[in-house]
Amino acid sequence: MARARGDAVTLAAAMIVVVAIGATMAAVIARKRPEDSLAESVATSFPSGHTAVATTVVVVLGLLLRRWYVWSLGAVWVLMMMWSRTYLHAHWLSDVVAGLLEGIAVGMLIWVAAEAVRDRHATRTVDASSNEQPIESVANS
Numbered sequence: 001m002a003r004a005r006g007d008a009v010t011l012a013a014a015m016i017v018v019v020a021i022g023a024t025m026a027a028v029i030a031r032k033r034p035e036d037s038l039a040e041s042v043a044t045s046f047p048s049g050h051t052a053v054a055t056t057v058v059v060v061l062g063l064l065l066r067r068w069y070v071w072s073l074g075a076v077w078v079l080m081m082m083w084s085r086t087y088l089h090a091h092w093l094s095d096v097v098a099g100l101l102e103g104i105a106v107g108m109l110i111w112v113a114a115e116a117v118r119d120r121h122a123t124r125t126v127d128a129s130s131n132e133q134p135i136e137s138v139a140n141s
Contacts, residue, residue, distance in 0.1 A: 006118065007064050011057070014110040018056045018103060022049045025102075034089040048091045048099030054081045055103025056110075063111045078103075 031046035058074030082096040091099075 006114070010064070010110060010114040011060050013114075014056050014060045014107055015053065017110060018052050018106040019049065021106060022047055022052050022099070022102060031092075031095070034092065036089050038088045038090070045091050046095045046098060047102050048082070048085050048096045050085055051078065051081050051091075051096045051099030052103040052106070054078050055100050056107045059104055059107025060111060063107070 025047055026044040026049070029046045030044055032043060033045040055078050058071070058078055062071045062074055078100065082100065085091040085096050086093055
């Protein structure tokens with residue numbers, strides 16, 4: 001149960017980070033969308049937030065679940081997202097590629113951070129449950 005809660009926190013953290021980074025980049029870069037956009041009324045387009053979020057979800061779930069079908073279905077979902085965003089003229093091709101790269105980077109960064117926290121917690125749990133004294137304190141007695 002604790003592992004599932006930790007996985008949910010990992011995914012939630014990834015979503016928060018990817019949206020925060022994407023919104024900041026969009027505000028700073030302020031690239032205009034294609035004029036004939038069929039999907040969006042917001043003026044900025046770089047990077048594609050839809051693509052970044054989809055990619056982040058796929059990377060985090062793929063690393064958590066470690067199943068080939070998660071990666072396969074995720075890749076199809078991300079490619080369809082990228083295609084739809086360009087087809088609807090909501091983004092330029094470079095916008096969706098940037099969203100893909102942002103999603104990969106954020107997903108991997110959050111995964112590494114979550115694994116470091118899990119490892120640290122596991123080490124503390126083992127140390128707390130052990131009745132043995134550390135080597136330094138035994139040598140000094």
